[in-house]
Amino acid sequence: MKTLPREWLEEIINLLNERIVVVNRKGIILYMDKAYCDFIDTTQDEVIGLPIQEVVENSRMHIVARTGKEEIQELQPINNSVMVANRFPIVIDGNIEGAVGTVMFSDPEKLRMYRNHIQQLVNDIRYYRSAAEKNMKSKYTFHDLLxxxxxxxxxxxxAKVISGNDSSILITGESGTGKELFANAIHNSSFRDQNPFVPVNCxxxxxxLLESELFGYEDGAFTGAKKGGKKGLFEIANNGTIFLDEIGDMSLSMQSKLLRALQEREILPVGGQKIISIDVRIIAATHRDLENMVREGTFRQDLFYRINVINIDIPPLRMRKEDIPLLSEMLIRKLERKFYRQNVAISPEVLKRFYQHTWPGNVRELENVLERAINVLENKTIELHDLPLYLKEPKLEDTYTVKQKTKNNHNQFIVTSIPIQPLKDTMATVERQAIKEMLAFTDGNKLKAAKLLGIAKTSLYDKCKMYDIK
Ligand SMILES: Nc1ncnc2c1ncn2[C@@H]1O[C@H](COP(=O)(O)OP(=O)(O)OP(=O)(O)O)[C@@H](O)[C@H]1O
Ligand SMILES: [Mg+2]
Incomplete structure (x- = not known):
């Protein structure tokens, strides 16, 4: 305080939203800030030295200066307005020396303005929330799944066939394979299509917050809870579909609560007494290997069985490279609309490069590559030099193809291109992938990842550095 110049103190007090008056033990005014003086139509020179009761009607400052008992948030009428007053005794070295009083809002008009403003915001939120609930319709259909x-x-x-029944579905597949798109399409061709589709990214x-988001809460369930409580996403999804995305990222305790809701088909809002019945179809999705998580004890087996009634396992793009031309074509049409372009084409060299690439980010990666290309495109055709660096440089290795039976063994074969390269490069690719996946699984916890990979922590650090894994 010693370093603060006196004029500053004065100015700081003037900037506050509260007005201040200080009296001595006898109730004589020692200080009253300028705005306070203005408000009661007087000046500092006039009031300093006068008993407070003579200046402020109904003042109790002299009483507080005598009794030493603070008075908080008392309503005090001043100049025909009701103000909120706080009065504190000033105690120095154990003796009551005087009192300081504050009144909120020098200008009651301001208080009204604040209140109206906040009320307006609350109304807006209410309006948008109900509009959002009405709009929770899924947008995509099977037609959009190329x-x-x-x-x-x-x-x-x-997927089309099973849309019609009401079983729970687990959609699995690498990142960017279209899990969310499938979930949308299934809901849209189900009998629930006129009811909400509510996506939740777990x-x-x-x-x-997850529990109160999913199940809602009752009035006063916790500090900061909205008055009147809040509807949970399950209740909002009633008669429709809830899409539990990234379900593999849900904590074990939350998994138990979810399981109970699914088994009982009813929910209990946080802090609530009343159980609410729900009729909701569950579609869950994850890029994680849930079976493996069940084995390791990080995902509940009973919950796994409950959501995995039907499994839709979307193959990665590298397992269905025949789809690349059509996907590229349709994605370009979509991007043309977004960027106001027309008749954009792809050169055969680019398509060839697309076939060689392994697409770890799947369709999303393809979409991003094309979007970037369209952005930098000078002519009408996307050429190699329009691609990002990692795709632009011609690969030294060639590829060969292998035929594999599909996972579900539908007597079908997948043709995969495999790069021809030295074994050590293949090993490095696999090692890098394994480390990345493990780190994703442990949420970036290197110590845990090293343990699970059975290598020393220092060795993991070295490898991360070598493979440029963040
Ligand atoms: N078969 C497809 N046809 C057309 N577009 C697709 C297809 N698959 C994916 N996409 C597009 O790729 C992008 C990623 O799809 P989506 O968000 O559904 O993937 P995801 O599997 O949920 O990925 P993540 O695991 O990262 O959440 C979206 O823009 C989507 O429109
Ligand atoms: Mg997704």
Whole structure:
């Protein structure tokens, strides 16, 4: 305080939203800030030295200066307005020396303005929330799911058939394979299509909020809870579909609560007494290997069985490279609309490079590569030099193809291109992938990842550095 110039103190007090008056033990005014003086139509020179009762009607400052008992948030009428007053005794070295009083909002008009403003915001939120609830319709249909490869067509047909029944579905597949798109399409061709489709990203909602987000809460369930409580996403999804995305990222304790809701088909809002029945179809999705998580004890087996009634396992793009031309074509049409371009084409060299690439980010990666290309495109045709660096450089190795039976053994084969390269490069690729996946599984916890990989922590650090894994 010693370093603060006196004029500053004065100015700081003037900037506050509260007005201040200081009296001595006898109730004589020692200080009253300028705005306070203005408000009661007087000046500092006039009031300093006068008893407070003579200046402020109904003042109790002299009483507080005598009794030493603070008075908090008392309503005090001043100049025909009701103000909120706080009065504190000033105690120095154990003796009551005087009192300081504050009144909120020098200008009651301001208080009204604040209140109206906040009320307006609350009304807006209410309006948008109900509009959002009405708009929770899924947007995509099977028509938007592109792919002509036999594996993809078969999967799409299967998904169409099972849309009609009401079983829970688990959609698995690498990142960017179209899990969310499938979930949308299934809902849209089910009998629930006129009711809400409510996506929930279980990985994005903080653990401590997930329960109240899913099940809602009752009035006053916790500090900061909205008055009147809040509807949970399950209740909003009633008669429709809830899409539990990234379900592999849900904590074990939350998994138990979810399991109970699914088994009983009813929910209990946080802090609530009243159980609510729900009729909701569950579609869950994850890029994680849930079976493996069950084995390791990080995902509940009973919950796994409950959601995995039907499994839709979307093959990665590298297993259905025949889909690349059609997907590229349709994605370009979509991007043309977005960027106001027309008749954009792809050169044969680019398509060839697309066939060689392994697409770890799947369709999303393809979409990103094309979007970037269209952005930098000078002419009408996407050429190699329009691609990002990692795709631009011609690969030294060539590829060979192998035929594999599909996972579900539908007497179908997948043709995969495998790069011809030295064994040590293949090993490095596999090692890098394994480390990346393990780190994703442990949420970036290197110590845990090293343990699970059975290598020393230092060795993991070295490898991360070598493979440029963040
Ligand atoms: N078969 C497809 N046809 C057309 N577009 C697709 C197809 N598959 C994926 N896409 C597009 O790729 C992008 C990624 O799809 P989506 O978000 O459904 O993937 P995801 O599997 O949920 O990925 P993540 O695991 O990362 O959440 C979207 O823009 C989607 O429109
Ligand atoms: Mg997704």
């Amino acid at each position: 792919g002509e490869s036999p594996v993809f067509k078969k999967l799409k047909d299967f 990985a994005a909602i903080p653990e401590e």
